[in-house]
Amino acid sequence: MRDHPTGExxxxxxxxxxxxxxxxxxxxxxxxxxLMVANAMAIAARQIAxxxxxxxxxxxxxxxxxxxxxxxxxxxxxxxxxGDLTRRLSAEIRGGAFDPSTxxxxxxxxxxxxxxxxxxxxxxxxxxxxxxxx
Amino acid sequence: xxxxxxxxxxxxxxxxxxxxAEGCAITELRxxxxxxxxxxxxxxxxxxxxxxAGRLEAVVRTDAPSKIDESLNRAEEFALLKxxxxxxxxxxxxxxxxxxxxxxxxxxxxxxxxxxxAAGHRMVKDERLRDSGEALVERLAEELARIHTITPPADxxxxxxxxxPSPALHSVNRLRHHLDRLATxxxxxxxxxxxxxxxxxxxxxxxxxxxxxRTGNYMVDENRLTGILDWEFAGWxxxxxxxxxxxxxxxxxxxxDREAGGIGVRETFYRAYxxxxxxxxxxxxxxxxxxxxxxxxxxxxxQQAQRHVSGDEPALEMALTGHVVPGLxxxxxxxxxxxx
Numbered sequence: 086m087r088d089h090p091t092g093e094x095x096x097x098x099x100x101x102x103x104x105x106x107x108x109x110x111x112x113x114x115x116x117x118x119x120l121m122v123a124n125a126m127a128i129a130a131r132q133i134a135x136x137x138x139x140x141x142x143x144x145x146x147x148x149x150x151x152x153x154x155x156x157x158x159x160x161x162x163x164x165x166x167x168g169d170l171t172r173r174l175s176a177e178i179r180g181g182a183f184d185p186s187t188x189x190x191x192x193x194x195x196x197x198x199x200x201x202x203x204x205x206x207x208x209x210x211x212x213x214x215x216x217x218x219x
Numbered sequence: 220x221x222x223x224x225x226x227x228x229x230x231x232x233x234x235x236x237x238x239x240a241e242g243c244a245i246t247e248l249r250x251x252x253x254x255x256x257x258x259x260x261x262x263x264x265x266x267x268x269x270x271x272a273g274r275l276e277a278v279v280r281t282d283a284p285s286k287i288d289e290s291l292n293r294a295e296e297f298a299l300l301k302x303x304x305x306x307x308x309x310x311x312x313x314x315x316x317x318x319x320x321x322x323x324x325x326x327x328x329x330x331x332x333x334x335x336x337a338a339g340h341r342m343v344k345d346e347r348l349r350d351s352g353e354a355l356v357e358r359l360a361e362e363l364a365r366i367h368t369i370t371p372p373a374d375x376x377x378x379x380x381x382x383x384p385s386p387a388l389h390s391v392n393r394l395r396h397h398l399d400r401l402a403t404x405x406x407x408x409x410x411x412x413x414x415x416x417x418x419x420x421x422x423x424x425x426x427x428x429x430x431x432x433r434t435g436n437y438m439v440d441e442n443r444l445t446g447i448l449d450w451e452f453a454g455w456x457x458x459x460x461x462x463x464x465x466x467x468x469x470x471x472x473x474x475x476d477r478e479a480g481g482i483g484v485r486e487t488f489y490r491a492y493x494x495x496x497x498x499x500x501x502x503x504x505x506x507x508x509x510x511x512x513x514x515x516x517x518x519x520x521x522q523q524a525q526r527h528v529s530g531d532e533p534a535l536e537m538a539l540t541g542h543v544v545p546g547l548x549x550x551x552x553x554x555x556x557x558x559x
Binding site: 110114117118119122123124128135168171172174175178179181183186190191193194197198200201202204205208209212213216218 | 252395403404405406407409410412413417437475536538539542543544545546548549552554556557558559
């Protein structure tokens, strides 16, 4: 077991020092770089906070959508990794297997929306707030 | 890229020869921010003799170490600037093209520097512009109409391929081609592309599309438009392609209620464009191209992120560009909802 402060906690305090103590010392033309660093640290901290749970859920939903067997905690019964399944989903969407006239059209849209919302929670939570989806 | 003393001297020599001058003395040369795909250098020089004698205020535009597949090279962009200038479009005057790699290590051209600023996120927050936004929107629509007076075949633009079988389907095919070359699959973008394929408009009249006509790519000085920049994505397409790109939500820099580029009213832009071009704008077709705009920007953002991830060109700015993609994907899913 790791001791505190964890990686996530270190990122958060480091980001606070950057924003509150270092940024005011920077010339104007370097402020944008500092904001980018702060943004990168925030994304990393949020990804650590969410951990593996979103990907497990994604894998489970994806297997369901594609008719693959899964066991209880979302681990694949077979050997297909989430990347392989996503590749298959992508190819099937391109081929028209999820067009509006198909039975799984709505389920595919819902799945894609869920995955996208989770990515936004990590990459850009303000976008979700602006869309009223936070 | 930094320019050492020898490169600086070679650049002075090139300008002197190209300008038919007795000499050229560079007084200022610094890299400008922005330009993820090329490098732009701000250049001041004193030119002795010849038609350009006097002070030269210019921008030197070179290729970057790695480029986005779809982007034109500097020689092609130079040809476009000349064609656009001849058609009456407000652009920085293209001066000299250097195809000799021994000068700066890559091709570049020199254009006159225009006054003002282009930064999109600052422009949409500019109070002065907020008051005169409608006039600027009209002016931009007139500029776009002028760009669209250039139609194929055009002298000097033979390097631009014809979009087959139609501009829309050509774009879908190109974007799929780029997605296939990325390391990871992108099902939301596939969803959007399938929608674009199923809803593609029929082929209409072809015009010169600027290809990156949006807030952030034109210069404004004291509320006055001074130049349309960044022609490297130009090609033949439907007139609604540029209009959709200009109005797409992803290019409003957060000023979402001002649908014309984050600076004004969409209908003002349409009306001014129709008046200037004597062509009609179909709002439904613009909406279609707005979906395309989100797809295209997402693919470019992924390519930029790939340049970082691959180790070709590690840079924080490009790494973070990959993280704008989920926001674009959300918009795509909302625009191409269930049943459409």
